Amino acid sequence: MKPRSGTRTFGAVLLGALLTLAVGAGVVLAGVVHLPTSGKTSTTAAPATVVPTSSSKATMGTDSLERLYRSVSDGVVYVQSTTADGVASGSGFLLDSQGHIVTNEHVIDGAQNVQVRVGEQGSPVDAQIVGADPNTDVAVLKIDQSAVGNAHPLALGNSDDLQIGESAVAIGSPFGLQGTLTSGIVSALHRQIQSPSGAAIDGAIQTDAAINPGNSGGPLLNRSGQVIGINAQIATESGTSSGVGFALPINTVKKVVSGIENGSIGQPDQSQGQGQQQVDPNQVGPDGQQLAPDQGQGGGGEQVVPGDPGTGQQVVPGDPGSGDQQQGAPSLGIG
Numbered sequence: 124m125k126p127r128s129g130t131r132t133f134g135a136v137l138l139g140a141l142l143t144l145a146v147g148a149g150v151v152l153a154g155v156v157h158l159p160t161s162g163k164t165s166t167t168a169a170p171a172t173v174v175p176t177s178s179s180k181a182t183m184g185t186d187s188l189e190r191l192y193r194s195v196s197d198g199v200v201y202v203q204s205t206t207a208d209g210v211a212s213g214s215g216f217l218l219d220s221q222g223h224i225v226t227n228e229h230v231i232d233g234a235q236n237v238q239v240r241v242g243e244q245g246s247p248v249d250a251q252i253v254g255a256d257p258n259t260d261v262a263v264l265k266i267d268q269s270a271v272g273n274a275h276p277l278a279l280g281n282s283d284d285l286q287i288g289e290s291a292v293a294i295g296s297p298f299g300l301q302g303t304l305t306s307g308i309v310s311a312l313h314r315q316i317q318s319p320s321g322a323a324i325d326g327a328i329q330t331d332a333a334i335n336p337g338n339s340g341g342p343l344l345n346r347s348g349q350v351i352g353i354n355a356q357i358a359t360e361s362g363t364s365s366g367v368g369f370a371l372p373i374n375t376v377k378k379v380v381s382g383i384e385n386g387s388i389g390q391p392d393q394s395q396g397q398g399q400q401q402v403d404p405n406q407v408g409p410d411g412q413q414l415a416p417d418q419g420q421g422g423g424g425e426q427v428v429p430g431d432p433g434t435g436q437q438v439v440p441g442d443p444g445s446g447d448q449q450q451g452a453p454s455l456g457i458g
Contacts, residue, residue, distance in 0.1 A: 152227075152229050152260075152319070152339060152355065152356050187346065188292065188304065188306055191292060191344065191346070191348050192294070192304050194275075194348050195275070195277055195294065195342075195344065195348045196294060196302055196304075197241070197242050197273070197274040197275055198216055198217040198274055198275045198276055198277040199214065199215075199216050199217075199277070199294045199295065199302070199341060199342060200214065200215045200216060200217065200224055200239050200240060200241050201214065201215075201239065201240040201296045201299075201301045202214060202215045202224075202226050202230055202231070202237065202238075202239055202250075202264070202340060203237070203238045203239075203240075203247065204230060204231045204234035204236070204237045204238075205234060205235050205236040205237075206232075206233040206234055206235060207233065207235065208233075211230070212230075212296060212299050212337055213226060213227060213230030213231075213295075213296070213337060213338075213339040213340045213341075214226065214230075214294075214295035214296045214337065214338055214339060214340045214341030214354070215230070215239065215264065215340040215341065216276075216277045216340075216341065216342045216350065217241070217271065217274055217275070217276040217277060218263075218276055218277075218380070219276050220268070220271055220276055221265075221268050221271075222265050222266040222267060222268045222270060222271050223253070223263060223264070223265055223384075224239060224250065224263070224264040224265070224266065225261065225262070225263060225264075225340070225353065225376065225380060226262050226264060226339070226340030226353075227260050227261070227262065227339045227340040227353060227355055227371075228255040228256060228257050228259075228260045228261060228262045228318075228319060228389075229257075229260055229319045229339065230262065230339050230340045231252060231255060231262050231264070232255075232257070232319065234252065236249070237249070237250040237251075237252060237264060238250060239264065239266050239270075240301065241266070241270060241271060241272065241274050242272070242274060243301050243302045245270075245272075248266050248267065248270040249266070250264040250265065250266045251264065251265045251266075252264060253265050253383060253384065254383035254384075254386075254388065254389035254390050255383070255389045256379055256382075256383065256388050256389035257318060257319045257320035257322075258318050258320045258322040259318060259322075259324060259371065259375060259376075259379045260318045260319055260324065260353075260355055260371060261353070261371065261375075261376055261379040261380065261383070261389075262340075262383075262389070263380055263383045263384065263389075277342055277344075277348070277349075277350050278347075278348065278349045278350065279349060279350050279373055279377060280344075280345055280347070280349030280350055280351045280373055281351075281373075281374065282326070282328065282351050282352060282372035282373045282374045282375075283372075283374055285309055285312055285328065285345075285351060286309065287308075287309055287310065287311060287312060288308055288309065289308065289309050289345065289346070290306065290307075290308060290309075290345065290346040291306070291307050291308055291309050291328075291330045291331075291332050291343055291344070291345070291351070292304060292305070292306045292307075292332060292343070292344040292345075292346075293305050293306075293307075293330070293332040293333070293334055293338060293341060293342070293343050293344075293354055293368070294341055294342060294344065295334075295337060295338040295339075295340070295341025295342075295354060296337045296338070296341070297333075297334075297335035297336065297337040297338050298335060298336060298337050299337055300337070305332045305333035305334070306332055307330055307331035307332035307333070307366075308330065308331060308332075309328060309329070309330055310329045310330055310331050310367070311328075311329035312326070312328060312329070313325070313326055313327075314326075314327040314328070314329050314369060315327065316355070316356055316369050324371060324375070325375075326372045326374075326375060327352075327355075327356075327369045327370065327371060327372065328343065328351065328352045328369065328370040328371075328372055329367065329368070329369055330343060330368050330369075330370060331366040331367070331368070332368060333364040333366070333368075334354050334357050334364055334368035335357070335363050335364050336362070336363070338354045339354060339355060340353060340354070340355075341353070341354050342354070343370040350373050351370070351372070351373050352370030352371055352372055352373050352376075353370055353371040353373070353376055354368060354369075354370050355369055355370060355371050356368070356369040357369070
């Protein structure tokens with residue numbers, strides 16, 4: 124597998140979530156953990172954890188969380204990609220029993236090899252990149268159907284029906300700890316975040332469920348166990364969770380996945396032999412086809428901008444090559 128184009132400009136985005144020494148508060152792409160080349164991590168194996176992050180009455184009780192975890196956890200996968208810079212890991216989830224998996228584009232960006240582990244006890248298996256779109260930060264992988272085993276694909280919900288205050292559950296592999304569950308609520312809706320390509324993604328879901336490096340690509344679920352979003356970014360001063368995370372809305376993901384699978388989005392540029400076709404997420408129709416410019420839905424999301432009184436945060440560009448951020452300025456990044 125040839126590495127895809129890896130040099131892109133991020134408006135104040137930390138590449139790869141390795142660089143957690145931010146000067147000010149920032150938004151970090153929520154979860155690529157770069158691993159030592161030896162394959163060993165500095166942590167020991169740990170069981171799945173349940174960490175409620177909000178005392179709101181809208182959150183689910185422990186019994187409900189346990190039932191939800193048992194019903195969906197085998198459909199959440201660990202994703203590891205090997206690039207020219209080393210080995211990185213993130214999360215993803217099964218779309219169907221044929222072995223299609225959804226994750227974030229930034230989890231597999233520039234990957235020369237991708238492996239997936241289905242279930243905490245499973246062995247890593249090779250995965251093919253079906254397609255990826257940096258403008259929406261969505262990628263589709265494919266593993267052999269035999270590797271799916273008895274794992275259950277996750278059901279997709281409807282992000283248009285979400286209400287602020289309802290329960291939200293994140294499952295993924297923060298810091299490589301596969302099968303970790305955290306819970307909270309939908310804190311806000313219609314946020315606007317920046318994709319790896321610098322394009323605006325409207326309709327992002329804000330949650331206080333803990334999201335950390337390694338959670339990227341994993342599902343954000345409702346109380347029924349349906350996927351309502353893909354965990355992608357966090358606002359942070361330290362590079363770890365501060366209770367402000369962002370997930371790509373699942374209705375946007377559905378459109379992009381459809382476009383990837385029918386070949387209209389995120390396919391390699393045959394003229395150059397690598398790279399992905401980029402599309403504006405606001406120019407994707409309900410069937411996944413790219414629309415003409417005058418057919419798009421336009422903006423409408425709430426954008427985090429310098430001096431935005433709604434957030435109290437300022438977002439300014441940093442140096443994407445080094446991950447450095449301008450002094451005293453919160454920023455957007457990848458964790």
